[in-house]
Amino acid sequence: MSFIESLTLTLALIYSCSLLYWSGKRWGAVVSAASLLGAALVTLYWPLFVALLLAAGVLALAHRYQGDFVKGEVRANTLREGIQHLLALSMLLVGIQYAANAVMLKLGITPYLMRPDVGDAFLPIAGAIELKAILTLGIWDQNHPAAAVMLTVVILTGLLCKRAFCGWACPLGLAGEYLYKLRKRFIKRELLPPAWLDWPLRMLKYLLLAGLLYIVLGMPSASIPHYLEGNYHKIADLKMALFFVTPGLITLACFAVILLLAAWRRQGFCRYICPYGALLGLTSFLSPFKIRRSTQHCLIETKGMNCDKCTRACPANIKVHQQGTVRSDECQACMRCVSACPKQEALHFSTRNGIKLSARGLTIMLLLLLFMIPLIAYVGGFWVSQTPTEIRMYLIQHLGAIGH
Ligand code: SF4
Ligand code: SF4
Incomplete structure:
Protein backbone atom coordinates (compact mmCIF):
# COMPACT_ATOMS: atom_id res chain seq x y z
CA MET A 1 0.00 0.00 0.00
CA SER A 2 1.50 3.33 -1.02
CA PHE A 3 1.75 6.29 1.32
CA ILE A 4 -1.06 8.20 -0.45
CA GLU A 5 -3.32 5.12 -0.16
CA SER A 6 -2.42 4.76 3.54
CA LEU A 7 -3.05 8.44 4.22
CA THR A 8 -6.40 8.54 2.38
CA LEU A 9 -7.52 5.33 4.02
CA THR A 10 -6.64 6.39 7.55
CA LEU A 11 -8.04 9.88 7.04
CA ALA A 12 -11.33 8.48 5.72
CA LEU A 13 -11.64 5.93 8.51
CA ILE A 14 -10.71 8.39 11.25
CA TYR A 15 -13.26 10.80 9.79
CA SER A 16 -15.88 7.99 9.88
CA CYS A 17 -14.96 7.37 13.53
CA SER A 18 -15.40 11.07 14.24
CA LEU A 19 -18.83 11.14 12.52
CA LEU A 20 -19.87 8.00 14.43
CA TYR A 21 -18.71 9.61 17.67
CA TRP A 22 -20.59 12.88 17.07
CA SER A 23 -23.74 11.06 16.01
CA GLY A 24 -23.80 9.31 19.38
CA LYS A 25 -22.67 5.90 18.07
CA ARG A 26 -19.74 5.84 20.49
CA TRP A 27 -19.24 2.08 20.30
CA GLY A 28 -19.18 2.19 16.51
CA ALA A 29 -16.45 4.84 16.72
CA VAL A 30 -14.42 2.76 19.20
CA VAL A 31 -14.72 -0.42 17.08
CA SER A 32 -13.69 1.41 13.88
CA ALA A 33 -10.73 3.12 15.56
CA ALA A 34 -9.64 -0.17 17.15
CA SER A 35 -9.86 -1.95 13.76
CA LEU A 36 -7.69 0.71 12.18
CA LEU A 37 -5.11 0.55 14.96
CA GLY A 38 -5.28 -3.26 14.92
CA ALA A 39 -4.59 -3.28 11.17
CA ALA A 40 -1.57 -1.02 11.62
CA LEU A 41 -0.25 -3.28 14.40
CA VAL A 42 -0.88 -6.54 12.52
CA THR A 43 0.88 -5.34 9.37
CA LEU A 44 3.56 -3.30 11.18
CA TYR A 45 3.69 -1.23 7.99
CA TRP A 46 5.32 2.10 8.85
CA PRO A 47 3.41 4.27 6.31
CA LEU A 48 0.16 3.21 8.01
CA PHE A 49 1.47 4.49 11.36
CA VAL A 50 2.75 7.76 9.90
CA ALA A 51 -0.51 8.21 7.96
CA LEU A 52 -2.46 7.48 11.15
CA LEU A 53 -0.62 10.25 13.00
CA LEU A 54 -0.94 12.68 10.08
CA ALA A 55 -4.65 11.90 9.60
CA ALA A 56 -5.31 12.40 13.33
CA GLY A 57 -3.46 15.74 13.12
CA VAL A 58 -5.44 16.84 10.06
CA LEU A 59 -8.72 15.93 11.74
CA ALA A 60 -7.73 17.76 14.96
CA LEU A 61 -6.94 20.89 12.92
CA ALA A 62 -10.18 20.53 10.96
CA HIS A 63 -12.04 20.14 14.23
CA ARG A 64 -10.47 23.39 15.46
CA TYR A 65 -11.32 25.45 12.37
CA GLN A 66 -14.18 23.54 10.67
CA GLY A 67 -15.95 22.07 13.68
CA ASP A 68 -19.34 21.68 12.00
CA PHE A 69 -17.87 19.84 9.05
CA VAL A 70 -16.02 17.40 11.29
CA LYS A 71 -19.23 16.70 13.22
CA GLY A 72 -21.19 16.32 9.97
CA GLU A 73 -23.52 19.09 11.07
CA VAL A 74 -23.32 20.89 7.75
CA ARG A 75 -25.78 20.83 4.88
CA ALA A 76 -25.77 17.61 2.89
CA ASN A 77 -24.50 19.50 -0.17
CA THR A 78 -21.45 20.85 1.69
CA LEU A 79 -20.66 17.45 3.18
CA ARG A 80 -21.00 15.72 -0.21
CA GLU A 81 -18.85 18.28 -2.00
CA GLY A 82 -16.18 18.05 0.73
CA ILE A 83 -16.01 14.25 0.40
CA GLN A 84 -15.99 14.41 -3.42
CA HIS A 85 -13.13 16.92 -3.50
CA LEU A 86 -11.04 15.04 -0.95
CA LEU A 87 -11.42 11.77 -2.86
CA ALA A 88 -10.67 13.51 -6.18
CA LEU A 89 -7.52 15.07 -4.70
CA SER A 90 -6.46 11.69 -3.39
CA MET A 91 -7.01 10.09 -6.83
CA LEU A 92 -4.98 12.88 -8.45
CA LEU A 93 -2.05 12.19 -6.10
CA VAL A 94 -2.43 8.46 -6.73
CA GLY A 95 -2.30 9.17 -10.49
CA ILE A 96 0.89 11.25 -10.11
CA GLN A 97 2.55 8.50 -8.04
CA TYR A 98 1.44 5.85 -10.54
CA ALA A 99 2.87 7.88 -13.45
CA ALA A 100 6.18 8.43 -11.62
CA ASN A 101 6.43 4.68 -10.94
CA ALA A 102 5.71 3.84 -14.59
CA VAL A 103 8.24 6.36 -15.92
CA MET A 104 10.97 4.94 -13.66
CA LEU A 105 10.14 1.42 -14.83
CA LYS A 106 10.31 2.55 -18.45
CA LEU A 107 13.73 4.18 -17.84
CA GLY A 108 15.01 0.96 -16.27
CA ILE A 109 15.31 2.51 -12.79
CA THR A 110 14.07 0.48 -9.84
CA PRO A 111 11.17 2.68 -8.65
CA TYR A 112 11.58 4.25 -5.23
CA LEU A 113 7.91 5.30 -5.44
CA MET A 114 5.75 2.18 -5.29
CA ARG A 115 2.79 1.54 -7.57
CA PRO A 116 -0.49 2.47 -5.80
CA ASP A 117 -2.61 -0.69 -6.04
CA THR A 283 -27.81 -3.06 -8.27
CA SER A 284 -29.47 0.07 -6.90
CA PHE A 285 -32.91 -1.47 -7.52
CA LEU A 286 -32.05 -3.88 -4.67
CA SER A 287 -30.96 -1.13 -2.28
CA PRO A 288 -33.20 -1.00 0.79
CA PHE A 289 -32.56 2.75 1.08
CA LYS A 290 -34.44 4.98 -1.33
CA ILE A 291 -35.66 8.57 -1.42
CA ARG A 292 -39.20 8.46 0.02
CA ARG A 293 -41.76 11.25 0.13
CA SER A 294 -44.17 11.30 3.03
CA THR A 295 -47.62 12.41 1.91
CA GLN A 296 -48.42 13.10 5.57
CA HIS A 297 -45.88 15.92 5.63
CA CYS A 298 -45.43 17.06 2.02
CA LEU A 299 -46.89 20.51 1.29
CA ILE A 300 -48.74 19.17 -1.76
CA GLU A 301 -51.01 16.84 0.18
CA THR A 302 -51.12 18.69 3.52
CA LYS A 303 -51.54 22.27 2.27
CA GLY A 304 -52.59 21.75 -1.34
CA MET A 305 -49.61 23.81 -2.54
CA ASN A 306 -47.92 23.49 -5.92
CA CYS A 307 -44.52 22.75 -4.43
CA ASP A 308 -41.91 21.07 -6.64
CA LYS A 309 -38.68 22.27 -5.02
CA CYS A 310 -37.37 18.70 -4.70
CA THR A 311 -37.87 18.06 -8.41
CA ARG A 312 -36.21 21.32 -9.40
CA ALA A 313 -33.17 20.45 -7.25
CA CYS A 314 -32.73 17.00 -8.78
CA PRO A 315 -29.80 16.83 -11.23
CA ALA A 316 -31.23 13.61 -12.70
CA ASN A 317 -34.54 15.34 -13.55
CA ILE A 318 -36.57 12.87 -11.53
CA LYS A 319 -40.11 14.04 -10.76
CA VAL A 320 -39.65 13.59 -7.01
CA HIS A 321 -42.76 15.57 -6.08
CA GLN A 322 -44.95 13.18 -8.06
CA GLN A 323 -43.60 9.99 -6.52
CA GLY A 324 -43.92 8.25 -3.18
CA THR A 325 -40.68 6.28 -3.59
CA VAL A 326 -37.91 7.18 -6.02
CA ARG A 327 -36.93 3.88 -7.63
CA SER A 328 -35.16 5.38 -10.65
CA ASP A 329 -31.82 3.85 -11.63
CA GLU A 330 -30.59 7.43 -12.19
CA CYS A 331 -30.98 8.48 -8.54
CA GLN A 332 -27.49 9.06 -7.14
CA ALA A 333 -28.63 9.48 -3.54
CA CYS A 334 -27.12 12.97 -3.69
CA MET A 335 -29.78 14.26 -1.26
CA ARG A 336 -30.13 17.58 -3.09
CA CYS A 337 -33.89 17.01 -3.08
CA VAL A 338 -33.88 16.44 0.70
CA SER A 339 -31.84 19.62 1.22
CA ALA A 340 -34.17 21.65 -1.00
CA CYS A 341 -37.36 20.52 0.72
CA PRO A 342 -38.77 23.24 3.00
CA LYS A 343 -40.74 20.74 5.07
CA GLN A 344 -38.78 18.64 7.51
CA GLU A 345 -39.98 15.03 7.58
CA ALA A 346 -41.43 15.25 4.05
CA LEU A 347 -38.48 13.68 2.25
CA HIS A 348 -36.03 11.03 3.49
CA PHE A 349 -33.45 8.57 2.33
CA SER A 350 -34.91 5.61 4.18
CA THR A 351 -35.94 1.97 4.12
CA ARG A 352 -39.50 0.82 3.59
CA ASN A 353 -39.94 0.29 7.34
CA GLY A 354 -38.78 3.79 8.19
CA ILE A 355 -35.07 3.47 9.03
CA LYS A 356 -33.63 6.83 7.94
CA LEU A 357 -30.15 7.57 6.73
CA SER A 358 -29.05 11.18 7.09
CA ALA A 359 -26.29 12.73 5.00
S1 SF4 B 1 -31.24 11.98 -4.24
FE1 SF4 B 1 -30.45 13.31 -5.85
S2 SF4 B 1 -30.71 12.13 -7.74
FE2 SF4 B 1 -31.99 11.12 -6.18
S3 SF4 B 1 -34.00 12.04 -6.42
FE3 SF4 B 1 -32.95 13.27 -4.88
S4 SF4 B 1 -31.97 14.93 -6.00
FE4 SF4 B 1 -32.57 13.37 -7.50
S1 SF4 C 1 -39.98 19.90 -1.81
FE1 SF4 C 1 -40.79 18.79 -0.02
S2 SF4 C 1 -42.77 19.72 0.35
FE2 SF4 C 1 -42.19 20.30 -1.72
S3 SF4 C 1 -43.07 18.71 -3.06
FE3 SF4 C 1 -41.01 18.04 -2.57
S4 SF4 C 1 -41.30 16.74 -0.79
FE4 SF4 C 1 -43.18 17.95 -0.95
Whole structure:
Protein backbone atom coordinates (compact mmCIF):
# COMPACT_ATOMS: atom_id res chain seq x y z
CA MET A 1 0.00 0.00 0.00
CA SER A 2 1.50 3.33 -1.02
CA PHE A 3 1.75 6.29 1.32
CA ILE A 4 -1.06 8.20 -0.45
CA GLU A 5 -3.32 5.12 -0.16
CA SER A 6 -2.42 4.76 3.54
CA LEU A 7 -3.05 8.44 4.22
CA THR A 8 -6.40 8.54 2.38
CA LEU A 9 -7.52 5.33 4.02
CA THR A 10 -6.64 6.39 7.55
CA LEU A 11 -8.04 9.88 7.04
CA ALA A 12 -11.33 8.48 5.72
CA LEU A 13 -11.64 5.93 8.51
CA ILE A 14 -10.71 8.39 11.25
CA TYR A 15 -13.26 10.80 9.79
CA SER A 16 -15.88 7.99 9.88
CA CYS A 17 -14.96 7.37 13.53
CA SER A 18 -15.40 11.07 14.24
CA LEU A 19 -18.83 11.14 12.52
CA LEU A 20 -19.87 8.00 14.43
CA TYR A 21 -18.71 9.61 17.67
CA TRP A 22 -20.59 12.88 17.07
CA SER A 23 -23.74 11.06 16.01
CA GLY A 24 -23.80 9.31 19.38
CA LYS A 25 -22.67 5.90 18.07
CA ARG A 26 -19.74 5.84 20.49
CA TRP A 27 -19.24 2.08 20.30
CA GLY A 28 -19.18 2.19 16.51
CA ALA A 29 -16.45 4.84 16.72
CA VAL A 30 -14.42 2.76 19.20
CA VAL A 31 -14.72 -0.42 17.08
CA SER A 32 -13.69 1.41 13.88
CA ALA A 33 -10.73 3.12 15.56
CA ALA A 34 -9.64 -0.17 17.15
CA SER A 35 -9.86 -1.95 13.76
CA LEU A 36 -7.69 0.71 12.18
CA LEU A 37 -5.11 0.55 14.96
CA GLY A 38 -5.28 -3.26 14.92
CA ALA A 39 -4.59 -3.28 11.17
CA ALA A 40 -1.57 -1.02 11.62
CA LEU A 41 -0.25 -3.28 14.40
CA VAL A 42 -0.88 -6.54 12.52
CA THR A 43 0.88 -5.34 9.37
CA LEU A 44 3.56 -3.30 11.18
CA TYR A 45 3.69 -1.23 7.99
CA TRP A 46 5.32 2.10 8.85
CA PRO A 47 3.41 4.27 6.31
CA LEU A 48 0.16 3.21 8.01
CA PHE A 49 1.47 4.49 11.36
CA VAL A 50 2.75 7.76 9.90
CA ALA A 51 -0.51 8.21 7.96
CA LEU A 52 -2.46 7.48 11.15
CA LEU A 53 -0.62 10.25 13.00
CA LEU A 54 -0.94 12.68 10.08
CA ALA A 55 -4.65 11.90 9.60
CA ALA A 56 -5.31 12.40 13.33
CA GLY A 57 -3.46 15.74 13.12
CA VAL A 58 -5.44 16.84 10.06
CA LEU A 59 -8.72 15.93 11.74
CA ALA A 60 -7.73 17.76 14.96
CA LEU A 61 -6.94 20.89 12.92
CA ALA A 62 -10.18 20.53 10.96
CA HIS A 63 -12.04 20.14 14.23
CA ARG A 64 -10.47 23.39 15.46
CA TYR A 65 -11.32 25.45 12.37
CA GLN A 66 -14.18 23.54 10.67
CA GLY A 67 -15.95 22.07 13.68
CA ASP A 68 -19.34 21.68 12.00
CA PHE A 69 -17.87 19.84 9.05
CA VAL A 70 -16.02 17.40 11.29
CA LYS A 71 -19.23 16.70 13.22
CA GLY A 72 -21.19 16.32 9.97
CA GLU A 73 -23.52 19.09 11.07
CA VAL A 74 -23.32 20.89 7.75
CA ARG A 75 -25.78 20.83 4.88
CA ALA A 76 -25.77 17.61 2.89
CA ASN A 77 -24.50 19.50 -0.17
CA THR A 78 -21.45 20.85 1.69
CA LEU A 79 -20.66 17.45 3.18
CA ARG A 80 -21.00 15.72 -0.21
CA GLU A 81 -18.85 18.28 -2.00
CA GLY A 82 -16.18 18.05 0.73
CA ILE A 83 -16.01 14.25 0.40
CA GLN A 84 -15.99 14.41 -3.42
CA HIS A 85 -13.13 16.92 -3.50
CA LEU A 86 -11.04 15.04 -0.95
CA LEU A 87 -11.42 11.77 -2.86
CA ALA A 88 -10.67 13.51 -6.18
CA LEU A 89 -7.52 15.07 -4.70
CA SER A 90 -6.46 11.69 -3.39
CA MET A 91 -7.01 10.09 -6.83
CA LEU A 92 -4.98 12.88 -8.45
CA LEU A 93 -2.05 12.19 -6.10
CA VAL A 94 -2.43 8.46 -6.73
CA GLY A 95 -2.30 9.17 -10.49
CA ILE A 96 0.89 11.25 -10.11
CA GLN A 97 2.55 8.50 -8.04
CA TYR A 98 1.44 5.85 -10.54
CA ALA A 99 2.87 7.88 -13.45
CA ALA A 100 6.18 8.43 -11.62
CA ASN A 101 6.43 4.68 -10.94
CA ALA A 102 5.71 3.84 -14.59
CA VAL A 103 8.24 6.36 -15.92
CA MET A 104 10.97 4.94 -13.66
CA LEU A 105 10.14 1.42 -14.83
CA LYS A 106 10.31 2.55 -18.45
CA LEU A 107 13.73 4.18 -17.84
CA GLY A 108 15.01 0.96 -16.27
CA ILE A 109 15.31 2.51 -12.79
CA THR A 110 14.07 0.48 -9.84
CA PRO A 111 11.17 2.68 -8.65
CA TYR A 112 11.58 4.25 -5.23
CA LEU A 113 7.91 5.30 -5.44
CA MET A 114 5.75 2.18 -5.29
CA ARG A 115 2.79 1.54 -7.57
CA PRO A 116 -0.49 2.47 -5.80
CA ASP A 117 -2.61 -0.69 -6.04
CA VAL A 118 -5.85 1.27 -5.81
CA GLY A 119 -5.23 2.21 -9.47
CA ASP A 120 -6.46 -1.32 -10.26
CA ALA A 121 -9.95 0.08 -9.64
CA PHE A 122 -9.69 1.22 -13.27
CA LEU A 123 -9.51 -2.44 -14.40
CA PRO A 124 -13.15 -3.49 -14.02
CA ILE A 125 -12.92 -6.30 -16.62
CA ALA A 126 -9.86 -7.79 -14.91
CA GLY A 127 -11.70 -7.41 -11.59
CA ALA A 128 -14.76 -9.22 -12.95
CA ILE A 129 -12.61 -12.06 -14.37
CA GLU A 130 -10.88 -12.35 -10.99
CA LEU A 131 -14.24 -12.53 -9.20
CA LYS A 132 -15.31 -15.24 -11.64
CA ALA A 133 -12.07 -17.12 -10.89
CA ILE A 134 -12.74 -16.88 -7.15
CA LEU A 135 -16.36 -18.01 -7.49
CA THR A 136 -15.92 -20.80 -10.05
CA LEU A 137 -12.37 -22.05 -9.45
CA GLY A 138 -11.43 -20.81 -5.99
CA ILE A 139 -8.37 -19.05 -7.50
CA TRP A 140 -7.35 -15.70 -6.00
CA ASP A 141 -5.34 -13.64 -8.46
CA GLN A 142 -2.09 -12.23 -7.09
CA ASN A 143 -1.22 -9.82 -9.93
CA HIS A 144 -4.04 -7.30 -9.51
CA PRO A 145 -6.00 -8.39 -6.42
CA ALA A 146 -7.13 -4.82 -5.74
CA ALA A 147 -9.18 -4.89 -8.99
CA ALA A 148 -11.49 -7.59 -7.57
CA VAL A 149 -11.63 -5.84 -4.18
CA MET A 150 -12.60 -2.47 -5.64
CA LEU A 151 -15.21 -4.00 -7.96
CA THR A 152 -16.75 -5.78 -4.96
CA VAL A 153 -16.73 -2.54 -2.99
CA VAL A 154 -18.49 -0.62 -5.78
CA ILE A 155 -21.15 -3.33 -6.18
CA LEU A 156 -21.74 -3.35 -2.41
CA THR A 157 -22.27 0.42 -2.38
CA GLY A 158 -24.95 -0.02 -5.06
CA LEU A 159 -26.66 -2.82 -3.14
CA LEU A 160 -26.74 -0.80 0.08
CA CYS A 161 -27.08 2.86 -0.83
CA LYS A 162 -28.15 3.18 -4.47
CA ARG A 163 -25.79 5.09 -6.75
CA ALA A 164 -24.20 6.99 -3.86
CA PHE A 165 -20.80 6.00 -5.27
CA CYS A 166 -21.59 8.11 -8.39
CA GLY A 167 -23.02 11.01 -6.42
CA TRP A 168 -20.55 11.13 -3.53
CA ALA A 169 -17.28 9.47 -4.52
CA CYS A 170 -16.58 9.21 -8.25
CA PRO A 171 -14.00 11.79 -9.44
CA LEU A 172 -15.32 11.53 -13.01
CA GLY A 173 -18.78 12.59 -11.80
CA LEU A 174 -17.20 15.61 -10.11
CA ALA A 175 -15.22 16.50 -13.25
CA GLY A 176 -18.46 16.24 -15.27
CA GLU A 177 -20.17 18.63 -12.85
CA TYR A 178 -17.42 21.22 -13.42
CA LEU A 179 -17.62 20.80 -17.20
CA TYR A 180 -21.37 21.29 -17.08
CA LYS A 181 -20.99 24.43 -14.95
CA LEU A 182 -18.37 25.77 -17.36
CA ARG A 183 -20.73 25.26 -20.29
CA LYS A 184 -23.53 27.00 -18.38
CA ARG A 185 -21.36 30.09 -18.01
CA PHE A 186 -21.40 30.51 -21.79
CA ILE A 187 -24.72 28.92 -22.75
CA LYS A 188 -27.20 29.50 -19.96
CA ARG A 189 -30.05 27.38 -21.33
CA GLU A 190 -30.68 23.81 -20.20
CA LEU A 191 -30.21 21.61 -23.26
CA LEU A 192 -32.22 18.57 -22.24
CA PRO A 193 -33.02 16.03 -24.95
CA PRO A 194 -36.68 15.15 -25.54
CA ALA A 195 -37.93 12.11 -23.60
CA TRP A 196 -38.08 9.95 -26.77
CA LEU A 197 -34.33 10.49 -27.22
CA ASP A 198 -33.33 10.48 -23.56
CA TRP A 199 -34.50 6.91 -22.91
CA PRO A 200 -32.56 5.22 -25.77
CA LEU A 201 -29.50 7.30 -24.87
CA ARG A 202 -29.76 6.07 -21.28
CA MET A 203 -29.82 2.50 -22.56
CA LEU A 204 -26.40 3.03 -24.21
CA LYS A 205 -24.61 2.49 -20.90
CA TYR A 206 -26.50 -0.78 -20.40
CA LEU A 207 -25.43 -1.91 -23.88
CA LEU A 208 -21.81 -1.16 -22.98
CA LEU A 209 -22.21 -3.06 -19.71
CA ALA A 210 -23.76 -6.00 -21.59
CA GLY A 211 -20.74 -6.01 -23.94
CA LEU A 212 -18.32 -6.10 -20.99
CA LEU A 213 -20.33 -8.84 -19.25
CA TYR A 214 -20.33 -10.82 -22.50
CA ILE A 215 -16.51 -10.74 -22.49
CA VAL A 216 -16.32 -11.91 -18.87
CA LEU A 217 -19.13 -14.46 -18.87
CA GLY A 218 -18.17 -15.74 -22.33
CA MET A 219 -14.65 -16.58 -21.16
CA PRO A 220 -14.51 -20.30 -20.36
CA SER A 221 -13.57 -20.89 -16.72
CA ALA A 222 -10.89 -23.35 -17.80
CA SER A 223 -8.99 -20.60 -19.65
CA ILE A 224 -9.02 -18.14 -16.74
CA PRO A 225 -5.88 -19.47 -14.93
CA HIS A 226 -3.93 -19.16 -18.21
CA TYR A 227 -5.18 -15.57 -18.62
CA LEU A 228 -4.34 -14.63 -15.03
CA GLU A 229 -0.81 -15.98 -15.39
CA GLY A 230 -0.28 -14.30 -18.77
CA ASN A 231 1.87 -11.26 -19.47
CA TYR A 232 -1.11 -9.24 -20.69
CA HIS A 233 -2.86 -9.49 -17.32
CA LYS A 234 0.37 -8.74 -15.43
CA ILE A 235 0.58 -5.33 -17.11
CA ALA A 236 -3.10 -4.72 -17.85
CA ASP A 237 -2.84 -1.47 -15.88
CA LEU A 238 0.06 -0.22 -18.02
CA LYS A 239 -1.82 -1.20 -21.19
CA MET A 240 -4.79 0.82 -19.95
CA ALA A 241 -2.53 3.79 -19.10
CA LEU A 242 -0.90 3.60 -22.57
CA PHE A 243 -4.37 3.63 -24.14
CA PHE A 244 -5.13 6.94 -22.45
CA VAL A 245 -1.69 8.50 -22.88
CA THR A 246 -1.30 7.70 -26.59
CA PRO A 247 -4.86 7.78 -27.94
CA GLY A 248 -5.59 7.05 -31.60
CA LEU A 249 -7.96 9.10 -33.71
CA ILE A 250 -11.02 6.98 -32.80
CA THR A 251 -10.15 7.16 -29.10
CA LEU A 252 -9.78 10.93 -29.33
CA ALA A 253 -13.16 11.17 -31.04
CA CYS A 254 -14.68 9.07 -28.21
CA PHE A 255 -13.07 11.37 -25.60
CA ALA A 256 -14.51 14.40 -27.41
CA VAL A 257 -18.01 12.85 -27.39
CA ILE A 258 -17.70 12.09 -23.67
CA LEU A 259 -16.60 15.66 -22.86
CA LEU A 260 -19.38 17.10 -24.99
CA LEU A 261 -21.96 14.88 -23.30
CA ALA A 262 -20.77 15.91 -19.84
CA ALA A 263 -20.92 19.60 -20.79
CA TRP A 264 -24.21 19.27 -22.66
CA ARG A 265 -26.33 18.01 -19.82
CA ARG A 266 -25.76 17.52 -16.13
CA GLN A 267 -24.45 14.03 -15.34
CA GLY A 268 -24.41 13.35 -19.09
CA PHE A 269 -21.50 10.90 -18.85
CA CYS A 270 -22.97 9.05 -15.83
CA ARG A 271 -26.41 8.95 -17.41
CA TYR A 272 -25.58 7.83 -20.94
CA ILE A 273 -22.16 6.21 -21.18
CA CYS A 274 -20.61 5.00 -17.93
CA PRO A 275 -20.81 1.17 -17.56
CA TYR A 276 -20.11 1.54 -13.84
CA GLY A 277 -23.21 3.77 -13.73
CA ALA A 278 -25.15 0.99 -15.46
CA LEU A 279 -23.89 -1.64 -13.01
CA LEU A 280 -24.77 0.57 -10.06
CA GLY A 281 -28.11 1.47 -11.64
CA LEU A 282 -29.04 -2.22 -11.76
CA THR A 283 -27.81 -3.06 -8.27
CA SER A 284 -29.47 0.07 -6.90
CA PHE A 285 -32.91 -1.47 -7.52
CA LEU A 286 -32.05 -3.88 -4.67
CA SER A 287 -30.96 -1.13 -2.28
CA PRO A 288 -33.20 -1.00 0.79
CA PHE A 289 -32.56 2.75 1.08
CA LYS A 290 -34.44 4.98 -1.33
CA ILE A 291 -35.66 8.57 -1.42
CA ARG A 292 -39.20 8.46 0.02
CA ARG A 293 -41.76 11.25 0.13
CA SER A 294 -44.17 11.30 3.03
CA THR A 295 -47.62 12.41 1.91
CA GLN A 296 -48.42 13.10 5.57
CA HIS A 297 -45.88 15.92 5.63
CA CYS A 298 -45.43 17.06 2.02
CA LEU A 299 -46.89 20.51 1.29
CA ILE A 300 -48.74 19.17 -1.76
CA GLU A 301 -51.01 16.84 0.18
CA THR A 302 -51.12 18.69 3.52
CA LYS A 303 -51.54 22.27 2.27
CA GLY A 304 -52.59 21.75 -1.34
CA MET A 305 -49.61 23.81 -2.54
CA ASN A 306 -47.92 23.49 -5.92
CA CYS A 307 -44.52 22.75 -4.43
CA ASP A 308 -41.91 21.07 -6.64
CA LYS A 309 -38.68 22.27 -5.02
CA CYS A 310 -37.37 18.70 -4.70
CA THR A 311 -37.87 18.06 -8.41
CA ARG A 312 -36.21 21.32 -9.40
CA ALA A 313 -33.17 20.45 -7.25
CA CYS A 314 -32.73 17.00 -8.78
CA PRO A 315 -29.80 16.83 -11.23
CA ALA A 316 -31.23 13.61 -12.70
CA ASN A 317 -34.54 15.34 -13.55
CA ILE A 318 -36.57 12.87 -11.53
CA LYS A 319 -40.11 14.04 -10.76
CA VAL A 320 -39.65 13.59 -7.01
CA HIS A 321 -42.76 15.57 -6.08
CA GLN A 322 -44.95 13.18 -8.06
CA GLN A 323 -43.60 9.99 -6.52
CA GLY A 324 -43.92 8.25 -3.18
CA THR A 325 -40.68 6.28 -3.59
CA VAL A 326 -37.91 7.18 -6.02
CA ARG A 327 -36.93 3.88 -7.63
CA SER A 328 -35.16 5.38 -10.65
CA ASP A 329 -31.82 3.85 -11.63
CA GLU A 330 -30.59 7.43 -12.19
CA CYS A 331 -30.98 8.48 -8.54
CA GLN A 332 -27.49 9.06 -7.14
CA ALA A 333 -28.63 9.48 -3.54
CA CYS A 334 -27.12 12.97 -3.69
CA MET A 335 -29.78 14.26 -1.26
CA ARG A 336 -30.13 17.58 -3.09
CA CYS A 337 -33.89 17.01 -3.08
CA VAL A 338 -33.88 16.44 0.70
CA SER A 339 -31.84 19.62 1.22
CA ALA A 340 -34.17 21.65 -1.00
CA CYS A 341 -37.36 20.52 0.72
CA PRO A 342 -38.77 23.24 3.00
CA LYS A 343 -40.74 20.74 5.07
CA GLN A 344 -38.78 18.64 7.51
CA GLU A 345 -39.98 15.03 7.58
CA ALA A 346 -41.43 15.25 4.05
CA LEU A 347 -38.48 13.68 2.25
CA HIS A 348 -36.03 11.03 3.49
CA PHE A 349 -33.45 8.57 2.33
CA SER A 350 -34.91 5.61 4.18
CA THR A 351 -35.94 1.97 4.12
CA ARG A 352 -39.50 0.82 3.59
CA ASN A 353 -39.94 0.29 7.34
CA GLY A 354 -38.78 3.79 8.19
CA ILE A 355 -35.07 3.47 9.03
CA LYS A 356 -33.63 6.83 7.94
CA LEU A 357 -30.15 7.57 6.73
CA SER A 358 -29.05 11.18 7.09
CA ALA A 359 -26.29 12.73 5.00
CA ARG A 360 -23.96 12.03 7.91
CA GLY A 361 -25.13 8.39 8.09
CA LEU A 362 -24.68 7.96 4.34
CA THR A 363 -21.17 9.44 4.57
CA ILE A 364 -20.26 6.95 7.30
CA MET A 365 -21.69 4.00 5.37
CA LEU A 366 -19.93 4.99 2.17
CA LEU A 367 -16.55 5.69 3.76
CA LEU A 368 -16.64 2.45 5.76
CA LEU A 369 -17.48 0.46 2.61
CA LEU A 370 -14.91 2.25 0.46
CA PHE A 371 -12.06 2.03 2.95
CA MET A 372 -12.72 -0.70 5.53
CA ILE A 373 -13.00 -3.48 2.91
CA PRO A 374 -9.69 -2.55 1.21
CA LEU A 375 -8.09 -2.37 4.67
CA ILE A 376 -9.35 -5.89 5.51
CA ALA A 377 -8.13 -7.08 2.09
CA TYR A 378 -4.74 -5.50 2.74
CA VAL A 379 -4.39 -7.13 6.15
CA GLY A 380 -5.54 -10.45 4.63
CA GLY A 381 -2.83 -10.24 1.95
CA PHE A 382 -5.23 -9.65 -0.93
CA TRP A 383 -4.44 -6.11 -1.95
CA VAL A 384 -0.80 -5.63 -2.92
CA SER A 385 0.23 -6.95 -6.34
CA GLN A 386 2.78 -9.76 -6.16
CA THR A 387 4.09 -9.20 -9.69
CA PRO A 388 7.87 -8.72 -9.26
CA THR A 389 9.20 -5.28 -10.21
CA GLU A 390 11.80 -6.85 -12.54
CA ILE A 391 9.02 -8.53 -14.53
CA ARG A 392 7.07 -5.28 -14.85
CA MET A 393 10.27 -3.50 -15.85
CA TYR A 394 10.92 -6.11 -18.53
CA LEU A 395 7.33 -6.15 -19.77
CA ILE A 396 7.01 -2.36 -19.98
CA GLN A 397 9.87 -2.33 -22.50
CA HIS A 398 7.81 -4.65 -24.74
CA LEU A 399 4.40 -3.13 -24.05
CA GLY A 400 3.40 -2.75 -27.71
CA ALA A 401 4.14 -6.40 -28.52
CA ILE A 402 2.10 -7.88 -25.67
CA GLY A 403 -1.43 -8.88 -26.61
CA HIS A 404 -4.18 -11.05 -25.12
S1 SF4 B 1 -34.00 12.04 -6.42
FE1 SF4 B 1 -32.95 13.27 -4.88
S2 SF4 B 1 -31.24 11.98 -4.24
FE2 SF4 B 1 -31.99 11.12 -6.18
S3 SF4 B 1 -30.71 12.13 -7.74
FE3 SF4 B 1 -32.57 13.37 -7.50
S4 SF4 B 1 -31.97 14.93 -6.00
FE4 SF4 B 1 -30.45 13.31 -5.85
S1 SF4 C 1 -39.98 19.90 -1.81
FE1 SF4 C 1 -40.79 18.79 -0.02
S2 SF4 C 1 -42.77 19.72 0.35
FE2 SF4 C 1 -42.19 20.30 -1.72
S3 SF4 C 1 -43.07 18.71 -3.06
FE3 SF4 C 1 -41.01 18.04 -2.57
S4 SF4 C 1 -41.30 16.74 -0.79
FE4 SF4 C 1 -43.18 17.95 -0.95
